[in-house]
Amino acid sequence: MxxxxxxxxxxxxxxxxxxxxxxxxxxxxxxxxxxxxxxxxxxxxxxxxxxxxxxxxxxxxxxxxxxxxxxxxxxxxxxxxxxxxxxxxxxxxxxxxxxxxxxxxxxxxxxxxxxxxxxxxxxxxxxxxxxxxxxxxxxxxxxPDSSTSMKASDQKRVDFEITPQSLNQAKEKTGLPKFLITGHLDSASCLITEPLRGELIVEKSSVPIKSIELQLVRVETCGCAEGYARDPTEIQNIQIGDGDVCRGMPIPIYMIFPRLFTCPTLATSSFKVEFEVNIVVIFKDDHLITENFPIKLTRF
Structure with missing residues (x-):
């Protein structure tokens, strides 16, 4: 042998x-x-x-x-x-x-x-x-290429406020519990070698919370003259809050981008690789809400 x-x-x-x-x-x-x-x-x-x-x-x-x-x-x-x-x-x-x-x-x-x-x-x-x-x-x-390096102007803090009225994906908003969730992401333009950072605060909620999760999603697009097929798939899911978290207390948002399953955001004539982050809140009555944030990944 x-x-x-x-x-x-x-x-x-x-x-x-x-x-x-x-x-x-x-x-x-x-x-x-x-x-x-x-x-x-x-x-x-x-x-x-x-x-x-x-x-x-x-x-x-x-x-x-x-x-x-x-x-x-x-x-x-x-x-x-x-x-x-x-x-x-x-x-x-x-x-x-x-x-x-x-x-x-x-x-x-x-x-x-x-x-x-x-x-x-x-x-x-x-x-x-x-x-x-x-x-x-x-x-x-x-x-490294100075022409593609991240500029300070790209790193803008992204503030968010999630309420039943702000949810775009919710078809039936009348059945949702009353809540107010605020927070921010440090930036929507992220270095792939650095963690995604931010914080989230549950200001109020009429229903106890079961879990708060941070979901990283890749959006892959393949296309040609006939059209484009765009498919989002989950890369990883991290729980940042377990149970009915304290109201008014900042919860850190911290996610490391996994090598191989992520790359700098890429767009060509035949395919694209883009990324999004979802903040997912699951209530005790099994209502689930999601807030979506497109992010751009760069190497430098």
């Missing part, structure tokens, strides 16, 4: 455009291992898909959903020969450079949009032996 492992020099596997991706391919075998050549390839792509509810609406688009290639590079590590018994390490070096005319978007794992970068190693063997291969994902982040 023989195994292949791809080891990157960077332990966190995070790279930026223009950097060199260095590492080794480690082949471990008990006996001498003949092979027909070892090849390494670097790939980056955006995979798009439609939700089940949108497939019928955009049949033409559904049939043409092809991955968008951002990065493609290959090299031969070794010509046909033999690998000695034990552990053999073969070094490699790749430039991280996008295909001409294509940007390198940040790594992002979504439901309908997926941006992924991988290194793949293939060892070809004789017809009587099974080929060996291994795949390793690495992460891409934007490099």
């Amino acid at each position: 023989a195994t292949i492992e791809i080891k990157l020099k960077k332990a966190n596997k995070v790279y930026r455009e223009g950097e060199l991706i260095r590492g080794v391919v480690a082949v471990t075998t008990k006996n001498e291992l003949p092979h027909q050549g070892i090849a390494l390839s670097l790939e980056g792509s955006v995979s798009l898909q439609l939700s089940a509810k949108s497939v019928g609406l955009f049949e033409a688009f559904y049939n043409s959903l092809k991955p968008i290639q951002l990065l493609e590079y290959s090299m031969d590590l070794a010509k046909a020969g033999k690998i000695p018994s034990g552990k053999t390490e073969i070094p490699f070096e790749f430039p991280l450079k996008a295909k001409q005319g294509k940007p390198l978007y940040e790594t992002y794992h979504g439901v309908f949009v997926n941006i992924q970068y991988t290194i793949r190693c293939d060892m070809k063997r004789s017809l009587l032996s099974r080929d060996l291969n291994k795949q390793q994902e690495f992460l891409v982040e934007y490099k």
Whole structure:
């Protein structure tokens, strides 16, 4: 039995455009291992898909959903020969450079949009032996650029006041309990490396409260000439208040943005990745209210 492992020099596997991706391919075998050549390839792509509810609406688009290639590079590590018994390490070096005319978007794992970068190693063997291969994902982040850095004017405090009359999504407002909830978000433009902060105060409520939650939502849009399919899905839900919280007491809003499942807000001609935060209040009588806040995520 023989195994292949791809080891990157960077332990966190995070790279930026223009950097060199260095590492080794480690082949471990008990006996001498003949092979027909070892090849390494670097790939980056955006995979798009439609939700089940949108497939019928955009049949033409559904049939043409092809991955968008951002990065493609290959090299031969070794010509046909033999690998000695034990552990053999073969070094490699790749430039991280996008295909001409294509940007390198940040790594992002979504439901309908997926941006992924991988290194793949293939060892070809004789017809009587099974080929060996291994795949390793690495992460891409934007490099600092003064033209895209967040300005102080973007970081404006967002004050809110939630009442039965302010709820847009409530169809039947007469059955809702009477309440007043105030508070603020420090900013609707957020650094992805920093937590979302703010505070919430339950000023009054005619019905006891069961729970107050903070929900992070991704809104993924895939589109073409036929139209656009926009699908929101939950990323994470954090409880910030348990039970009938004290009236007039500030409750901290604090949420860390999870890596891989978030990325800087992105808008292209064929897809978008946007984010929203919901403040969800659940009352003891099982009434549920939600206040929605679109937010913009940036790297710098």
